[in-house]
Amino acid sequence: MGQVILKSVQKKFGDLEVIPNLSLIIPKGSFTVLVGPSGCGKSTILRLIAGLEDATGGEIIIDDIDVTHLEPSKRKIAMVFQSYALYPHMTVAENIGFGLTLAKVSKKDIQKRVSEVAKILQLEKLLQRKPKQLSGGQRQRVAIGRAITRNPKVFLFDEPLSNLDASLRGQMRVELTELHAQIKATMVYVTHDQVEAMTMADQIVVLNQGVIEQVGTPMDLYDFPDSLFVARFIGSPKMNIMEGEIAEKYFCQKLGVRPEHMEISKEEGLLNGSIRHIEKLGADTLVYSEIKGYDTITARVVGNLEMKIGDTIHLRFDKKHVHRFSNGNRLNTQF
Amino acid sequence: MPAHKLLGMALRYLLLIWIAMIFIFPIVFMVISSLKPDLQLLSDSSSLRAFLPVGDISPTNYLSAFDRAPILLFIFNSVLITGITIVFSLFLCSLAAFSFVFLSWRGQGVIFAIILATFIVPFETIAVPLLLIVNNLPWIGLEGIKNSWINSYHVQIIPFIADALTIFLFVQYFRDLPKDLIEASRIDGATWFQVYRRVIMPLSGPIIATAAILKFLMMYNNQLLWPIMVVQEESYRPVMLGLQYFFQLNTQWGEIMAYLTIITIPVLIFYLLLQKAFIASIASTGIKG
Structure with missing residues (x-):
């Protein structure tokens, strides 16, 4: 378990500044999710922590040791890649034990450690198979197994579930969260999927163009988004953002209301229009209205x-559920 | 199957058979001719009989060929020279390609461009300067120190180990390997050489086979000009130099065909051993022969 501190980290690719100046503390034993749209720099931050990219400036500290200029293998980290990056010519057992083989650990000890890890990840029956003989979920587990074997201080996950189908993704989300509870290691997880971020994280870091928009627990971010960007990014379906007369009533430039806080009223409400589209999800229904x-x-x-579709609809909301924004930032003052 | 599709397929097969014949006929002609006496060989050459095992068929030409030249020694020399060159070439050229693709160092682009530029320099233009160099290079071997590389195996090996084509083939192949594998192995604690040996090379079977076959053909078939320049002793001569034994005094075409058939065998064996990987590599990399 290790605490990761990024101090004024900068990263440039030629003239392109990807991370202008970023400072962040990832607490020991936490499950921190870096989330943001494509190109926001989240994978770059992970690669900087891993040592796969050199920081242009700043410091990266893992458990009080400055690792900014250390080789990836010396940082006591393990990484799970989006593509799994399993060695195709090695068996599952060889893949899991590769790090230990390189570290010249005895064959007996490697075998023991591989068995332990295989047991945790339910891979015991697959140890002699090659990666091409495994399903997506099994490959994912082998990649995680390879990371666990090395007893790293920090686990880094780079969009590890994005190649899986929806049902398997749900299952792996649960398995990863349980694994975190079991081994209590620090995990840094990159995703663009805010559902993954909300369901798995202790701490979410929302990034936008290489800058941190907000850091907090999932519910902090959901209930109290610091900026319009976070308000729009966290939550599915997205928060409704309204401006104009209705926002002025609440003394702000933009007014946000979550879809679950919109009520359909029989009498004329604040917002009156017609239904454009309906999505029936079973447990609940999403109604898209044209106002x-x-x-x-x-x-x-x-x-x-x-x-x-086409029916007249009246919508209203309670003022205790509104989010007020001016100049892109949250207004916390009373109104 | 509709008639027009059937006709199309038949035409395609006819075309393929015709192309295959173009490649096979010279070999068939060579093998059949090697079994015929010269008089019959020359009279058959103007008809289709040249491709048929008819008339006076016997292995006499093979027996005479073995009498005329130390064929087994030449084959041994060629296989030894070619084999050692291939092993060192695959190792050094793949290492060079690895450094071009996976490492970053100053001047990388320029050096790679210079290497590629050597493609267009024919060997004939460097043969004489190379001869002057090897003639004055000392060599420490089993027989002690020698002042020149002339009349040796190594003079036929070392100048041909590194070549632009082999480096280029490896570079192209390495560029297509997933970068994640290299990064994963770096995180796992592999040194650069371990990444090369334990991750990259085991995944490079198809390109190793392709490079080996191309190098084999390049070395085995082209051992003519350079050996003429640097080898005077019979004991170091490769197969191509052996051909001149059959053009001295009375030229026997049947014997020449027998000799050519014999020296083709190592090429066929080598190709058959690696053909699966070779075809897979050509299919995946788009390299054309």
Whole structure:
């Protein structure tokens, strides 16, 4: 387990500044998720921690040791890649034990450690198979196994679930969270999928163009987004953002309301329009409405909804659920 | 199957058979001719009989060929020279390619461009300067110190170990390998040489086979000009120099064909051993012969 500290880290690729100046503390034993849209620099930060990229400036500290200029193998980290990066010519057992083989650990000890890891990840029956004989989920587990074997201080995950289908992704999310609880290691996880971030993280770091927008627990970010960017990025479906007259009523430039806080009313409400699209998800229904003067407004209704596309709809919301923003930042003052 | 598709397929097969015949006929002619006496060989050469084992067929030409030249010694020399060159070439050229693709060092691009530029320099233009160099280079071997490389195996090996084509083939192949594998092995604690030996080379079977076959053909078939310049002693001569034994005094075409058939055998064996990987590599990298 290790604490990771990034102090004024900068990264440039030629003239292109990817990380202008970033400072971050990743607490010991935490599951920290770096999340953000494509090109926001999240994978670059992970690669900087891993030592696969050299920082242009700043310091990277793992457990009080400055690792900024250390080789990847000397940083006591392990990384799981999006492509799994399993060695195709080696068996599962050889893949898992490769790091130990390189470290010249005795064959007996490697075998013991590989068996332990295989047991944790339920890979015992697959140890003699080659990666091409495994399913996506099994390959993912082998990649995680390879990381665990080395007893690293920090685990780094670079979008490890993005190649899996939806159901397997859900299953692996649970398995990874359980694994974290079991081995209590520091994990840094990169994803662009905010559902993964919300469901797995102790701490989420939202990034935008190489700059941290907000750091906090998933519910902090969901309930109290510091900026319009975070408000829009966290939550699915996205927060409804309204401006104009309705925002002025609340003394702000932009007013945000989560879809689950939009109520459908029988009488005329604040927002009146017609239904553009309905998505029935089973447990709840998403209603997309066209309201004159606003972008599409989404409402989440529990259960089924007996309405159809084109019907007139009246929406309202409680003022305790509004998020107010001016100049892109959250307003916390009373109104 | 509809008639037009059937016709199309038949035409395709006819074309393929015709192309295959173009490649096979010279070999068939060589083998069949090696079994015929010269008079029959020359009279058959103007008809289709040249490709058929008809008339006076016997292995006499093979027996005479073995009498005329130390064929086994020449084959041994050629295989030894070619084999050692291939082993060192694969090792050094793949290492060079590895450094071009996976390491970053100052001047990398320029050096690679210079290497590629040597493609267009024919060997004939460097043969004489190279001869002057090897003639004055000392060599420490089993027989002690020699002042020149002339009349030796190594003079036929060392100048041909590094070549631009082999480096280029490895560079192209390495560029297509997933970068994640290299990064994963670096994180696992592999040194650069371990990445090369334990990760990259085991995954490079197809390109090793391709490079080996091309190098084999390049070395085995082209051992003519350079050996003429640097080898005077019979004991170091390769197969191609052996051919001149059959053009002295009375030229026997049947014997020449027998000799050529014999020296083709190592090429065929080598190709058959590696053909699966060679074809896979050509299919995947788009290299054309």
